Amino acid sequence: MNESTQDPTIQSKGKLYGIGAGPGDPELLTLKAVRILKECDVIAFPNTGEEETARRIVEAYIQSKPTLSCHFSMSRELSERLACRGRAARDIEILLKKGCSVGFVTLGDPTVYSTYLYVEERLRSKGYDTEIVSGIPSFVAAAAAAKVSLCEGQEPLHILPAQGNALEGMEELKGTLVIMKAGRNLKRLLTKASSMESEATLIRRVGMQGEAIQKADRAQDLLPLAPETPDYFSILMLRPTNHVPSSALSQKGAKEDSL
Amino acid sequence: MNESTQDPTIQSKGKLYGIGAGPGDPELLTLKAVRILKECDVIAFPNTGEEETARRIVEAYIQSKPTLSCHFSMSRELSERLACRGRAARDIEILLKKGCSVGFVTLGDPTVYSTYLYVEERLRSKGYDTEIVSGIPSFVAAAAAAKVSLCEGQEPLHILPAQGNALEGMEELKGTLVIMKAGRNLKRLLTKASSMESEATLIRRVGMQGEAIQKADRAQDLLPLAPETPDYFSILMLRPTNHVPSSALSQKGAKEDSL
Numbered sequence: 106m107n108e109s110t111q112d113p114t115i116q117s118k119g120k121l122y123g124i125g126a127g128p129g130d131p132e133l134l135t136l137k138a139v140r141i142l143k144e145c146d147v148i149a150f151p152n153t154g155e156e157e158t159a160r161r162i163v164e165a166y167i168q169s170k171p172t173l174s175c176h177f178s179m180s181r182e183l184s185e186r187l188a189c190r191g192r193a194a195r196d197i198e199i200l201l202k203k204g205c206s207v208g209f210v211t212l213g214d215p216t217v218y219s220t221y222l223y224v225e226e227r228l229r230s231k232g233y234d235t236e237i238v239s240g241i242p243s244f245v246a247a248a249a250a251a252k253v254s255l256c257e258g259q260e261p262l263h264i265l266p267a268q269g270n271a272l273e274g275m276e277e278l279k280g281t282l283v284i285m286k287a288g289r290n291l292k293r294l295l296t297k298a299s300s301m302e303s304e305a306t307l308i309r310r311v312g313m314q315g316e317a318i319q320k321a322d323r324a325q326d327l328l329p330l331a332p333e334t335p336d337y338f339s340i341l342m343l344r345p346t347n348h349v350p351s352s353a354l355s356q357k358g359a360k361e362d363s364l
Numbered sequence: 365m366n367e368s369t370q371d372p373t374i375q376s377k378g379k380l381y382g383i384g385a386g387p388g389d390p391e392l393l394t395l396k397a398v399r400i401l402k403e404c405d406v407i408a409f410p411n412t413g414e415e416e417t418a419r420r421i422v423e424a425y426i427q428s429k430p431t432l433s434c435h436f437s438m439s440r441e442l443s444e445r446l447a448c449r450g451r452a453a454r455d456i457e458i459l460l461k462k463g464c465s466v467g468f469v470t471l472g473d474p475t476v477y478s479t480y481l482y483v484e485e486r487l488r489s490k491g492y493d494t495e496i497v498s499g500i501p502s503f504v505a506a507a508a509a510a511k512v513s514l515c516e517g518q519e520p521l522h523i524l525p526a527q528g529n530a531l532e533g534m535e536e537l538k539g540t541l542v543i544m545k546a547g548r549n550l551k552r553l554l555t556k557a558s559s560m561e562s563e564a565t566l567i568r569r570v571g572m573q574g575e576a577i578q579k580a581d582r583a584q585d586l587l588p589l590a591p592e593t594p595d596y597f598s599i600l601m602l603r604p605t606n607h608v609p610s611s612a613l614s615q616k617g618a619k620e621d622s623l
Contacts, residue, residue: 123508127394133498136398137391214500216507216514217521225511237508239392239500241473248475249382249496252484255475259528262476269518271539280530 119146119201121228122208123215125240126162129312133241134162141238142166145208147200149173151193151220158313159210173197173207177220190220194227201233214240218266218285244283247308247340251318254344255281267294267341276301282343288335295331295341298324303343309336322346378405378460380487381467382474384499385421388571392500393421400497401425404467406459408432410452410479417572418469432456432466436479449479453486460492473499477525477544503542506567506599510577513603514540526553526600535560541602547594554590554600557583562602568595581605 122141127133134142142148148167150156152174160172175193178185200207215221215237229235244264248255256262261280265271267287275282275297287294287307298305305324309317309332321327324343381400386392393401401407407426409415411433419431434452437444459466474480474496488494503523507514515521520539524530526546531553534541541562546553550566557564564583568576568591580586583602 127498130396132396132399133394135386135392135394135500137389139395140391214504214508214514216504216512218515218517219513222511222513222516229511235511237511239386239504239508241394241498241500242504245473245475245498245501245504249473249498252481252488252494252496253475254478254481255473256477256523256525257481258477259525259530261525261530262523264515264521264523266515266518266520271518271520 118233119203119205119207120234120236121197121201121225122206123219123221123225123235123237124163124208124210125214125238125242126159126210126212127241127312128213128243128246129158129162129310130246131162131165133246133312134166135239138163138238138240139166142208142210144206145170146205147171147173147207149175149193149197149207149209151209151211152176153179153220155212159212162212163210173200175209175224190223190227194224197224198228198231198233201228211240213242217242217264243311243338244285244340244342247283247311248342250311250316251306251308251320251342253304253306253320253342255283255342272297280345282341284341284343286337286339287341288337288339291331291335291339291341292328295324295328298341298343299328301343302346304346306342306344307331308340308342310338311340313338377492378462378464378466379493379495380456380460380484381465382478382480382484382494382496383422383467383469384473384497384501385418385469385471386500386571387472387502387505388417388421388569389505390421390424392505392571393425394498397422397497397499398425401467401469403465404429405464406430406432406466408434408452408456408466408468410468410470411435412438412479414471418471421471422469432459434468434483449482449486453483456483457487457490457492460487470499472501476501476523502570502597503544503599503601506542506570507601509570509575510565510567510579510601512563512565512579512601514542514601531556539604541600543600543602545596545598546600547596547598550590550594550598550600551587554583554587557600557602558587560602561605563605565601565603566590567599567601569597570599572597 178189211219211221225235264283266285305321307319437448470478470480523542525544564580566578
C-alpha cells in the first residue's frame with residue numbers, strides 16, 4: 106500500500122465517472138450521461154483519434170468546462186501503452202485529490218472495447234469512488250439503423266473484433282455475428298464469410314456524417330460494394346438466413362394471422 | 365400485395381417507433397427516446413409480464429397519453445405466438461392508418477431479444493414508415509453496475525440465452541460469456557461453468573429494486589450464494605481469468621508507470 110491508499114480523507118474526495126457517449130448522435134446520450142456531464146467539474150477525453158467525435162457528441166453539455174485530454178498510445182509496445190494508462194490515471198488522480206469530480210467520456214459504452222476500465226481499476230484500487238454511466242454501443246445503434254435484429258428468442262449473439270485471432274472459427278459459431286472495426290480487412294472478411302448461410306449487413310459510420318448501410322443476401326454480394334478506402338467505424342453483421350424465428354415464420358403449415 | 369400496400373396515401377400516415385427503454389432505471393433512457401415518447405400519439409407496450417417495468421420506466425414522459433397493450437404469448441405453440449404478433453401489428457396498423465404515431469416501448473434495446481422486430485417487419489413490408497430508437501441493453505448496464513469490462517482490445521464477446529441450445533459448447537468459446545435470463549437454471553449453469561478459468565459475476569435485477577451483484581474468482585464459488593427463488597432478470601458474466609489485457613498487465617517484466 107502506498108501513501109494515498111491510506112489517505113483517511115479520500116472518501117470525501119472527488120469521484121470518477123466513466124460516461125458512455127454512444128456511437129455519434131448526441132441524442133443517443135442517456136439522461137444520466139447528460140446530468141453527470143453537467144455536474145462534473147472536469148471532463149476527460151481519451152486521445153486515441155476518436156477524441157474529436159467524443160467531444161462533438163457532448164459539447165452542448167460541457168460548454169466552457171475544463172477538459173483533460175488523456176493520451177492513449179495505440180503502439181504494439183505494451184510498455185508504451187501501460188505508460189499512457191498510468192499517466193492518465195495520475196493526471197485524473199490529481200483532480201480527484203483536489204475534490205474535483207471527473208467525467209471520462211468514451212465513445213459507445215465504457216465496458217465495450219474501451220480503455221476506460223484500465224484507468225478506473227487503478228483509481229478504484231486506491232480507494233477512489235467510481236461509477237460507470239452506460240452508453241449505447243455502436244453495434245446496437247448499427248442494428249437499429251439497419252433495422253435488423255441482433256438476436257431473438259434463443260439465439261446467441263457474438264461480437265468479434267476484426268483484429269487478432271477473434272475471427273478464427275467464426276464460420277462455426279451459431280447465431281448472429283457482429284464484426285467490429287471491419288474496415289481495414291473488409292474484402293478479406295467478406296471472402297471469409299462467403300461460405301456462410303448468412304444475410305450480410307455493412308454499417309459504416311453509424312450516427313455520424315457519412316452513415317451508410319448496405320445489405321445483401323450473402324456476404325460475397327457485398328464484395329463489389331466494398332469501398333476502396335477502409336473506414337474504421339465499419340460494422341459487419343452476419344445473420345443466419347435460417348435463424349430460428351424467421352424459419353419458423355416461413356414454416357409450412359404455420360397458421361399466421363394476416364394483418 | 366393487398367389493398368393497404370397499394371394505398372397511395374400511406375406515406376402521409378403515422379409512423380411506428382420501436383423505443384428501447386433500457387433495463388430499468390428511467391435515467392438510462394436516451395434523449396431521443398424521451399423526445400419520441402413525448403411526440404408520439406399512442407404508446408404501445410408488449411404485454412409479456414415485463415409490461416409493468418416498461419411502463420414504470422417511461423411513465424414520466426407519457427403522462428395521460430393513450431396506451432395500447434399488445435399481448436404476446438410465451439406459448440411453445442408457434443401458431444399461438446404468430447397469432448399474437450399478427451394481432452399486435454393489426455392493432456397498431458389501425459392507429460397508423462388514422463395518422464397516429466405509435467411508440468412501441470421495449471425493455472432494453474429493440475434489437476436485442478425483443479418481440480418488436482416481428483411487428484415492425486409486418487408493418488414495414490406494408491409501406492409504413494418505421495424507426496428504431498436504441499436503448500441500453502441489460503447486459504451493458506449489468507457490466508456497468510459490476511464494474512467489469514465486457515470486452516477489451518481484441519477479445520470476443522458472446523451473448524447467450526440460458527434457454528435452448530445456445531449454451532452447447534460454451535466452454536470452448538474464447539472471450540467473455542454473458543448468459544442472459546440465467547435465473548431458472550442458475551445452479552446447473554454454475555456447475556457447467558465450473559471447469560472454466562473464468563471470473564464469475566452474477567447480476568440480478570440491474571437498475572431495478574432489489575439489484576444484487578455477486579462476484580467470485582470461479583463460477584462454482586457462486587453456487588452456495590445462488591438464491592432459492594430463481595430471478596428472471598439474472599445475468600451471469602464469465603470473464604476469462606487470463607483475458608488478454610489483464611494477463612498483459614501482470615506480465616513479468618512489463619514496465620508499468622505506477623500511479
